[in-house]
Amino acid sequence: MTQTVINPGDIKAIKKWSADLARDTNAQSYFSQRFVGKGKNNIIQQKTELEADAGDTIQFDLSVQLRGAPTVGDDRLKGKEENQRFYSDQVVIDQMRKAVSSGGKMTRKRTIIDLRTNAKELLSEYWAKYFDELLFIYLSGARGINQDFIQPQGWTGHAGNAIQAPDAAHVIYAGSATSKATITSSDKMSRTFLERAQTYVRMMRATDPENTRMKPVTVDGEPRYVALMSPQDEFNLRTSDTTGWVEMNKALITAAGKNSPIFKGGLGMLANTVLHSHESVVRFSDYGVGVNLPATRSLFMGRQAAVVAYGTGPGSRYQWIEEKDDYGNLTNAASGVIVGVKKARFNGKDFGVVALDAYSAPVN
Numbered sequence: 001m002t003q004t005v006i007n008p009g010d011i012k013a014i015k016k017w018s019a020d021l022a023r024d025t026n027a028q029s030y031f032s033q034r035f036v037g038k039g040k041n042n043i044i045q046q047k048t049e050l051e052a053d054a055g056d057t058i059q060f061d062l063s064v065q066l067r068g069a070p071t072v073g074d075d076r077l078k079g080k081e082e083n084q085r086f087y088s089d090q091v092v093i094d095q096m097r098k099a100v101s102s103g104g105k106m107t108r109k110r111t112i113i114d115l116r117t118n119a120k121e122l123l124s125e126y127w128a129k130y131f132d133e134l135l136f137i138y139l140s141g142a143r144g145i146n147q148d149f150i151q152p153q154g155w156t157g158h159a160g161n162a163i164q165a166p167d168a169a170h171v172i173y174a175g176s177a178t179s180k181a182t183i184t185s186s187d188k189m190s191r192t193f194l195e196r197a198q199t200y201v202r203m204m205r206a207t208d209p210e211n212t213r214m215k216p217v218t219v220d221g222e223p224r225y226v227a228l229m230s231p232q233d234e235f236n237l238r239t240s241d242t243t244g245w246v247e248m249n250k251a252l253i254t255a256a257g258k259n260s261p262i263f264k265g266g267l268g269m270l271a272n273t274v275l276h277s278h279e280s281v282v283r284f285s286d287y288g289v290g291v292n293l294p295a296t297r298s299l300f301m302g303r304q305a306a307v308v309a310y311g312t313g314p315g316s317r318y319q320w321i322e323e324k325d326d327y328g329n330l331t332n333a334a335s336g337v338i339v340g341v342k343k344a345r346f347n348g349k350d351f352g353v354v355a356l357d358a359y360s361a362p363v364n
């Protein structure tokens with residue numbers, strides 16, 4: 001009886017492994033599982049315009065709210081039309097690739113490990129970590145000192161998309177601090193700090209009409225923000241208010257829309273803000289008057305905090321390539337993705353994210 005065999009390098013094998021790689025990468029990515037989706041009602045908006053069309057740049061616009069007073073009574077309306085105003089931003093995509101060796105024939109002979117399958121698993125893990133790293137850096141507007149990041153300190157971004165520091169209206173400081181230099185060891189993450197952040201975001205446009213309103217995502221008809229902090233900040237929050245911590249946990253369990261992805265793995269809920277923590281939140285070591293204090297930048301996020309754009313559709317997003325080398329002795333595998341990431345920013349100001357800077361010493 002004959003048997004159908006699909007060998008490495010066959011076009012059908014390549015398509016299957018590409019699709020598997022894309023699926024596994026998305027399943028491992030922290031942001032993809034929770035916050036990325038098509039359409040405006042997402043923390044991270046996925047732009048799809050370049051999946052089928054040629055080009056490397058997507059421009060996206062923000063329509064500015066009307067502000068003129070209405071015309072009353074029989075006063076003449078003609079000639080008082082208010083112009084529509086737009087602010088624009090753009091994200092550029094470019095290719096990035098990563099290769100891994102599956103060894104020579106004798107290497108593969110000496111081990112029971114399926115090196116080809118292991119290569120795919122390693123690449124899936126790599127791309128998931130790297131994608132999350134991109135979003136943490138762009139949303140924070142800084143590379144920080146995170147030792148486990150793939151890109152080195154001083155990295156300036158991918159595809160020419162600038163890493164933009166928060167503008168003055170989109171960064172607030174814990175405790176009594178009013179700037180990076182005034183942070184002290186008492187200015188830690190706390191419930192009060194999160195309450196301040198919620199109030200600040202809600203009043204941002206009311207107190208300064210030049211700011212755009214930071215919109216929450218809508219989950220089952222309810223408005224929701226997300227606050228993403230480091231485990232060190234989580235520790236400070238939990239230990240500073242144990243009673244409040246229990247209340248926040250209960251609020252998460254009973255919240256409307258709790259089956260939404262943005263609740264997945266949540267720590268708790270404070271008012272309409274879902275709390276999360278992740279070890280890749282950007283860290284610093286140069287805060288305080290002595291420029292020597294450790295700090296973290298938590299992310300308070302609403303709708304369209306950032307955009308991500310791909311150059312190919314879902315089924316072929318992460319390409320899988322295999323080739324033989326050294327006269328067929330060596331087998332190498334590589335994958336690539338065409339992608340761009342950008343924090344949404346209009347008229348020189350961040351749109352859907354506020355940086356929450358706090359003193360945050362490592363927990364020993």
